[in-house]
Amino acid sequence: MLRLIQTLPRWRLRHPWLTDAVLVAFVAVPPVIGERPGWRPVWVQVVVYAAFVLPLLVRRRRPVLAAAVVTAAFWAQYLWHVWGQEPGRGVIALAAVFYTLVVRGLRRQAALCAVCAASCVLLWMPDWLTASAARGRDVWFIPVSVVFWLAVSWVFGAYVRARRAYLGEFARRAELAESTRLAQARAAVAEERARIARDIHDVLAHGVTVMVLNAEGARLAGAGDPTAADRALAVIGAAGRDALGELRRLLDVLRDEEAAAHTLDDLAPLVARCPTEATLELCGGHAELPDEVVEETYRIVQEALTNVAKHAPPDARARVRVDLGEPGPDRRIHVRVDNTAGSTAVASRPAPPSAGRGLTGMRERAARYGGTVEAGPTRGGGWRVAATLRPRPVPAMTG
Incomplete structure (x- = not known):
């Protein structure tokens, strides 16, 4: 009943x-x-x-x-x-x-x-x-009956109207909550797609740049130095294996499988693979640093070195400095990649085409952790990329 x-x-x-x-x-x-x-x-x-x-x-x-x-x-x-x-x-x-x-x-x-x-x-x-x-x-039967029925109609009508308004507001709130959930889901999907696109871009851009530059260098120097081709092929093989490993790791992440993240120890091999002469300076405390921040720091350094390999002269020197800061609420991570001007014209060395997404990707990575990226020429004619990150990500805004 x-x-x-x-x-x-x-x-x-x-x-x-x-x-x-x-x-x-x-x-x-x-x-x-x-x-x-x-x-x-x-x-x-x-x-x-x-x-x-x-x-x-x-x-x-x-x-x-x-x-x-x-x-x-x-x-x-x-x-x-x-x-x-x-x-x-x-x-x-x-x-x-x-x-x-x-x-x-x-x-x-x-x-x-x-x-x-x-x-x-x-x-x-x-x-x-x-x-x-x-x-x-x-x-008094007739007037009382008229007043009674009209009063009952008024009260019942007001109740029904209020209940309909309540149910309508409840339905609107449910619809708003559902639309908000869908918007957040779409934003999360878009953010994940952008992250995957940035990772693939960084992996392919760095690996292909290293392989192309070494292949062209081996071709130009092969006549004067017979061993240059062997050294270049070794570098190309190592860069290809690293790129394949990176792509395999990204595919494991897409399949929801456990994938090993980069660590701060991976920065040294990354700097060593740069076609130009490069050095690494790592300072600050390693404690309480999330793996996600380490991954973004690695990617920023990787993309900055890729730009050095693409656009700097062959005899330019690069310097990578990563300051991890000290644990605390105001902790900041500072990344700076400088390269000198060099003495060889850039046009004399072929370089792979660039889509111009490197700086955009670095800014997006830094923005996820409340940071910024600045890039521009230095006084000596070189180039500098400076990035700042926070240890904790900034919540995504949905509208």
């Missing part, structure tokens, strides 16, 4: 026509039309009777029109004595349209309807008093 009561509002909303049919049957059945002493002619009864019943069928689509027609029929019934001194069922029809006005939030129209009903009852009371004195009936 409780389950049936709980499903009634949902059932009523899904089948409003059935509710209207029950209401019309309650007002219209059995009909009160007939020839009786003191009643109006049958055709008058039919018109007033239809004015009570038919508007109930359109009260949802035209609530104000339905209320006006029922109120006019209410006046006609009582002041014109359509069914004599009998109260009839006009109060039920009036309460139904009055409830509809309140549910729709038409408070002014509902108040006007109530005033009209009260005025009609007050004007009809003298005739009712005369008839009641002769029949010995209770004088």
Whole structure:
């Protein structure tokens, strides 16, 4: 029984026509039309009777029109004595349209309807008093019944309107929560795609740059130094193996498999593989440093060295300095990669094409940890890349 009561509002909303049919049957059945002493002619009864019943069928689509027609029929019934001194069922029809006005939030129209009903009852009371004195009936039955039904309609209509507003707000909040969840999921997917794209770019750009530059250098120096080709091939093989290892590690991450992350010890081999002469200076405390920050630091150094290999002259020298800072709430990690100007023209050495995404990728990596990246020429004609990171990532913003 409780389950049936709980499903009634949902059932009523899904089948409003059935509710209207029950209401019309309650007002219209059995009909009160007939020839009786003191009643109006049958055709008058039919018109007033239809004015009570038919508007109930359109009260949802035209609530104000339905209320006006029922109120006019209410006046006609009582002041014109359509069914004599009998109260009839006009109060039920009036309460139904009055409830509809309140549910729709038409408070002014509902108040006007109530005033009209009260005025009609007050004007009809003298005739009712005369008839009641002769029949010995209770004088206050009609006005009390009108006030009761209108009050019940007002309270019930206000309750239904408030409940619908609550359910609507609940549905809007649920929809907003769902849209927020989807937006966060899309943002997370986009961020993960961007991260994977940056990693693949760094791996391929660094590995391919090292292999291309050594291959071109071996070709140019092969005639004067026969062992140069062997050294270049060894470097190319090592760079290829490293690139394949990096790609395999990225694929393991995509498959949700455990993959070994880079450590600070990997910085030295990375600097050693740079085609130009490069040195590494690592300082600061290693404690309490998340693996994700170490990975981003490694990638920034890798991309900076790739840019050195692409754009710096062959005899330029590079210096990598990584300051890990000291553990604490204000800890900062500073990465700086400098290269000298060199004496050989850059154009004399072929270099692989560049898409210009290196600096953008480094800035995105630093921004994930509340940091910045600055790049520009130095006074001696060289180039410098300086990055700053925080140990903790910055939460992604969704809008």
